[in-house]
Amino acid sequence: MCKIKINSVLFLIVLEIFFVATAAFEETCEFDREMEKQCRLHNYKTVKPLLDYFRQVRNELEDKEIKENKLNELNSDLIEKYHDIVRIHEKFMKEEALLDKYKTKILKGENDLQLCQNKVEELESKFNSQQNNFVILKGQLADKSTKLENCELQLKNLNSSLIEKDEKIKRFSENIQNNTEHQKTIELQLEQSKTKLIKKDKDNQLCRAEVDTLNKTLLNTLIPSSCSPFGDSDIHPLNVSGIGFFDVLCDSQLAGPGWIVIQQRVGGNESFNRDWATYRKGFGSYKSDFFLGLEKIHRITSLQRHELYIHLVTLNGNTYNASYEDFKISDEDSGYKLSLGKFDGTVIGDAMRYHETMKFTTIDRDNDTDDSNCAVDYKSGWWYNACSYCNLNAPYGPKLNWWGNDYITIKEAKMLIRPKEAMKK
Numbered sequence: 473m474c475k476i477k478i479n480s481v482l483f484l485i486v487l488e489i490f491f492v493a494t495a496a497f498e499e500t501c502e503f504d505r506e507m508e509k510q511c512r513l514h515n516y517k518t519v520k521p522l523l524d525y526f527r528q529v530r531n532e533l534e535d536k537e538i539k540e541n542k543l544n545e546l547n548s549d550l551i552e553k554y555h556d557i558v559r560i561h562e563k564f565m566k567e568e569a570l571l572d573k574y575k576t577k578i579l580k581g582e583n584d585l586q587l588c589q590n591k592v593e594e595l596e597s598k599f600n601s602q603q604n605n606f607v608i609l610k611g612q613l614a615d616k617s618t619k620l621e622n623c624e625l626q627l628k629n630l631n632s633s634l635i636e637k638d639e640k641i642k643r644f645s646e647n648i649q650n651n652t653e654h655q656k657t658i659e660l661q662l663e664q665s666k667t668k669l670i671k672k673d674k675d676n677q678l679c680r681a682e683v684d685t686l687n688k689t690l691l692n693t694l695i696p697s698s699c700s701p702f703g704d705s706d707i708h709p710l711n712v713s714g715i716g717f718f719d720v721l722c723d724s725q726l727a728g729p730g731w732i733v734i735q736q737r738v739g740g741n742e743s744f745n746r747d748w749a750t751y752r753k754g755f756g757s758y759k760s761d762f763f764l765g766l767e768k769i770h771r772i773t774s775l776q777r778h779e780l781y782i783h784l785v786t787l788n789g790n791t792y793n794a795s796y797e798d799f800k801i802s803d804e805d806s807g808y809k810l811s812l813g814k815f816d817g818t819v820i821g822d823a824m825r826y827h828e829t830m831k832f833t834t835i836d837r838d839n840d841t842d843d844s845n846c847a848v849d850y851k852s853g854w855w856y857n858a859c860s861y862c863n864l865n866a867p868y869g870p871k872l873n874w875w876g877n878d879y880i881t882i883k884e885a886k887m888l889i890r891p892k893e894a895m896k897k
Contacts, residue, residue: 695709695710695711695717696710696711697710697711697712697713697772697775698710698730698732698772698890698891699720699722699723699724699729699730699731699732699890700729700730700890700891702722702724702729702730703724703729704722704724705721705722705723705724705725706721706722707719707720707721707722707758708720708722710732710772712768712771712772712775713771713775714771714774715767715768715771718768719758720732720733720764721733721736721758721762723886723888726781726783726886726888727781727783727793727795727888730890730891731781731888731889731890732764732772732888732889732890733758733764733886733887733888734763734764734768734769734887734888734889735762735763735764735864735865735885735886735887736756736758736760736761736762736885736886736887737761737864737865737868737872737882737884737885737886738760738761738884738886739761739868739883739884740756740757740760740761741760741761742755742756742757742760742761742762744761744763744851744852744853744865744866744867745835745847745851745852745867746834746835746853747834747835747836747837748834748836748837748853751763751765751766751832751834751853752765752766752767752804753765753767754766754768763865766801766804766808766832767804769801769808769889770800770801770802770803770804770808772889773799773800773801773889774800774803776891776892776893777798777800777891777892777893778798778799778800778889778890778891778892779795779796779797779798779799779813779889779890779892780795780796780799780812780887780888780889781793781794781795781887781888781889781890782794782795782817782819782824782864782885782886782887782888783884783885783886783888784819784874784880784882784884784885785882785883785884785885786880786881786882786883787881787882787883790880792817792818792819792874792880793817793818793819794815794816794817794818794819794822794823794824794874795815795816795817796812796813796814796815796816796824797813797814797816797892798811798812798813798814798892799811799812799813799889801832806831807831807832807839808831808832809829809830809831809832810827810828810829810830810831810832810855811828811829812824812825812828819874819876819880820876820877820878821874821875821876821877821878822876823861823862823874823875823876824861824862826857826860826861826862827854827855827856827857827860827861827862830855830856830857831855832853832854832855833845833846833847833853833854833855833856834847834853835847835848835853839856840856840857840858840859841857841858842856842857842858842859846858846859846860850863850866850871851866851867851871852865852866852867853865854866860875861874861875861876862874862875862876864882864885864887868883869881872885
């Protein structure tokens with residue numbers, strides 16, 4: 473195809489050259505008519521080879537067109553055959569897929585057959601084992617038949633003994649009926665005894681009530697409201713108006729007779745980090761550290777004028793005291809507010825004065841003037857201001873101190889009170 477296109481272009485070029493040459497020649501012939509014949513002869517000689525070439529080219533073109541037609545026919549046949557081959561290939565692929573499916577089914581069938589064979593062999597083994605078990609069970613059944621016969625004999629013997637026991641049960645039933653009647657008689661006697669006992673209990677209760685009344689009357693007349701009648705250092709009962717009877721620790725050694733110890737720190741393990749209710753009631757042991765109780769202190773100091781005596785022992789063993797001539801605390805509604813009176817003592821500085829007129833503060837009731845709760849910070853209840861110059865309820869250490877004109881750390885402390893009139897006696 474490419475060669476045909478080149479020849480066609482060449483032909484056109486030659487034809488154009490021919491026309492140009494002819495035009496030029498005709499112009500020349502116009503000037504010289506006489507040489508017309510010579511021009512024609514020259515033109516013929518010039519064009520003839522070209523005409524021959526044109527004929528050859530035309531013949532070649534015709535041959536090539538014939539060949540191209542044949543080639544197109546061959547191509548169309550080839551395309552049809554290609555389509556046939558594609559169809560055959562697709563058919564072959566389908567058949568191959570079917571063949572693979574058949575192979576898969578055959579393999580699956582072989583596997584299923586193998587599984588069935590395995591199951592058959594397993595069932596055969598089970599059947600053989602069951603046959604053996606059947607033989608064993610048959611022998612056991614024979615033994616049980618023999619045992620059953622023996623059991624039947626024993627059952628007959630038991631039936632006979634059961635009849636004998638029924639007769640005994642009848643006799644026992646008769647005895648039980650007799651015992652039941654006797655029991656009813658005893659129950660009647662018991663009810664009568666209970667009635668008498670209830671009556672005696674009522675009589676005893678009446679007697680006890682009378683005895684209690686007499687005891688209370690006797691205690692009210694004999695038990696004092698202070699430690700003034702006692703000349704020792706021991707535990708004694710007091711009878712205080714508004715609160716009744718309770719024990720106190722009396723002290724007649726530190727500062728003379730008649731003192732009630734309301735607070736004591738002697739190196740014990742008692743925690744003073746307590747709530748309001750516990751400080752109100754009191755806590756600790758009279759043999760160690762304790763706090764008598766705000767309500768008891770209020771009741772005692774509200775009866776008459778009391779003085780306060782504070783005994784201090786420092787870490788290095790020095791002993792100091794501080795006294796206040798008019799000590800008392802208000803009632804609970806007023807927060808157990810502290811009052812002191814005139815100060816005296818051997819300790820340097822009136823540290824308690826900073827706390828006068830202050831309400832008592834505990835971890836659950838903040839009555840101080842500080843931004844935080846001093847009882848929480850100092851882990852103890854006290855008449856805090858903001859917060860303290862002395863704190864005799866603080867944990868052992870630097871916070872258990874007396875800070876007057878000098879700062880001292882305390883290892884032992886006691887707070888004692890007694891009626892003011894006891895000094896005159």
